[in-house]
Amino acid sequence: MCETIPLYYSKPYDTKLSANVLALTTYTGKPAVVLNRTLFYPEGGGQPGDMGTLNQEVVIDTQKDSEGTIFHILEREPDCAVGETVQLQVDWNHRYTYMQQHTGQHLLSGTMYQLFGIGTVSVHLGHDDLSIEIDATELPVTQLEDAVNAIVRQKVPVTARVVTHAEGEALNLRRTVKVAGDARIVSIGDFDTIACGGIHVADTSELQYIHYLRSERIRGHLRTYWTAGARAIEVIRKNQAIVDGVGTLLSSPPELIVESISTLQQQLGEAQYLCRQHAVEVAKLLVEKEIAQSDYIDAIPLVILDASKWAEAHLKNLPEALLEISSLALCMVSEREDGKISWLICLKGMAEEQAAFQAVRKKALPLIEGKGGGRPPLWQGIGNKGSAKVQFLEQVKTIFLEYFNG
Numbered sequence: 001m002c003e004t005i006p007l008y009y010s011k012p013y014d015t016k017l018s019a020n021v022l023a024l025t026t027y028t029g030k031p032a033v034v035l036n037r038t039l040f041y042p043e044g045g046g047q048p049g050d051m052g053t054l055n056q057e058v059v060i061d062t063q064k065d066s067e068g069t070i071f072h073i074l075e076r077e078p079d080c081a082v083g084e085t086v087q088l089q090v091d092w093n094h095r096y097t098y099m100q101q102h103t104g105q106h107l108l109s110g111t112m113y114q115l116f117g118i119g120t121v122s123v124h125l126g127h128d129d130l131s132i133e134i135d136a137t138e139l140p141v142t143q144l145e146d147a148v149n150a151i152v153r154q155k156v157p158v159t160a161r162v163v164t165h166a167e168g169e170a171l172n173l174r175r176t177v178k179v180a181g182d183a184r185i186v187s188i189g190d191f192d193t194i195a196c197g198g199i200h201v202a203d204t205s206e207l208q209y210i211h212y213l214r215s216e217r218i219r220g221h222l223r224t225y226w227t228a229g230a231r232a233i234e235v236i237r238k239n240q241a242i243v244d245g246v247g248t249l250l251s252s253p254p255e256l257i258v259e260s261i262s263t264l265q266q267q268l269g270e271a272q273y274l275c276r277q278h279a280v281e282v283a284k285l286l287v288e289k290e291i292a293q294s295d296y297i298d299a300i301p302l303v304i305l306d307a308s309k310w311a312e313a314h315l316k317n318l319p320e321a322l323l324e325i326s327s328l329a330l331c332m333v334s335e336r337e338d339g340k341i342s343w344l345i346c347l348k349g350m351a352e353e354q355a356a357f358q359a360v361r362k363k364a365l366p367l368i369e370g371k372g373g374g375r376p377p378l379w380q381g382i383g384n385k386g387s388a389k390v391q392f393l394e395q396v397k398t399i400f401l402e403y404f405n406g
Contacts, residue, residue, distance in 0.1 A: 004070040005037035008050075009160070009184075012099070012199045014039055015052075015090040021082050025071070027063055032071040033078055038062075039090050042070050046125050047102050047198040049073075052091040055080060059091075095199070100229030101130045103158055103188070103200040104148075104210050108132060108226060110192020111148050113174045116140065120175070121221055128231075129213055133223040141212050141224070148210045155205040156189035168195055211235055279313040284321035286314060291328070297404040300327045300349045304397045306389065308335040315342070319378055322346045329404070331360075331396040333389045336382075341389050343370055344380040345396070353377060356403045364395040 002022040007014070019035040026032055033054060042064035043049035049062035058075040065071070072088075080086050102125060109120040109132060121133040161184070168183040169176070177183045177195045186200055187193040201207065211232035213225040227235055243254050252260040291301040307315060315334055322328065327349030334342045345360060347353040353376045360379075365371075367388045372381010383392065 002034040008041040017088045027071040031074045045198045053089045102198045104228030129225045152204045279317040283314045283317045303330040305332045341383045341386040348377045359399045368392045
């Protein structure tokens with residue numbers, strides 16, 4: 001074990017430090033450096049490890065093992081030696097963002113507990129938001145958001161102290177102390193006190209604003225999503241830009257956007273219905289054109305058709321169009337971009353429609369490696385062997401003629 005003096009608690013706002021190399025090693029297969037002291041916070045308590053630079057090398061993460069060794073994990077092999085002095089530079093934007101998110105999470109969890117008696121089950125400080133899973137299925141979100149932001153504006157100090165395990169337990173915290181030895185207790189005035197090993201802002205004014213995003217139900221609990229500080233301001237501005245953009249497109253003020261979109265949805269639904277009806281009608285006209293050019297057997301038109309040049313909308317609406325035709329023996333194929341073919345059979349007015357299709361299934365579909373099904377009067381599916389479509393159509397025609405003449 002190489003012992004590193006952690007300075008991130010005593011100097012959480014410092015970003016630069018000189019340190020001596022104790023060891024060059026690896027951590028989970030990546031090059032890592034162990035130093036005699038550091039400002040880099042190792043991942044813990046849900047807070048990600050610090051990033052930054054060591055001399056000119058990029059530190060992509062900071063971790064601590066079970067023995068307490070702190071590893072500065074690098075993007076590539078370091079250009080330094082054991083005993084050498086190196087310069088550390090903390091990525092302040094990354095560090096400060098998570099200081100804000102972590103402190104915001106404490107304030108949210110503490111306020112929920114004080115106001116509503118709702119406990120926190122788990123938390124996660126993500127790249128875009130922070131999530132808090134609670135032991136409840138409902139939460140007065142607006143009331144909570146107003147309450148925590150009132151505390152933010154009060155510039156309440158955020159303090160930390162180390163106590164014995166027994167002293168920590170005696171504080172009757174909203175969450176039991178998890179460590180066996182001394183515990184670091186973080187307090188936000190009288191609003192929240194909890195055992196935590198993370199780094200926090202100096203007072204609540206640095207949180208700027210805590211913003212609610214959304215909720216979801218999971219495992220009988222409610223998981224809520226929030227953001228704080230610079231992230232919250234960025235989200236609010238992005239959302240406002242979206243509202244302004246949509247309002248401009250709709251020529252509508254913000255308060256009428258929902259109403260305008262509802263009207264558009266109704267109009268779109270009506271237009272889609274008319275388009276579909278027109279597509280069905282066109283498909284029907286195309287089939288009627290084929291029928292007019294086809295042979296009739298026992299007063300039933302026999303249509304054997306390669307519809308590969310038909311528009312997709314007409315192919316899609318063909319089954320509905322066929323249902324409006326009283327008598328028909330049709331087999332249609334259409335090539336697909338993946339080399340396969342779609343096939344469709346419609347039998348109306350024949351005495352043995354089901355038997356005719358079973359003959360197609362047995363004798364014709366294997367030619368195209370076809371699969372699918374249906375029920376009278378329509379069957380359809382896909383054939384894997386599009387190159388055999390001509391043989392397939394010829395075989396189906398032969399089967400139809402057998403049943404017409406049978």
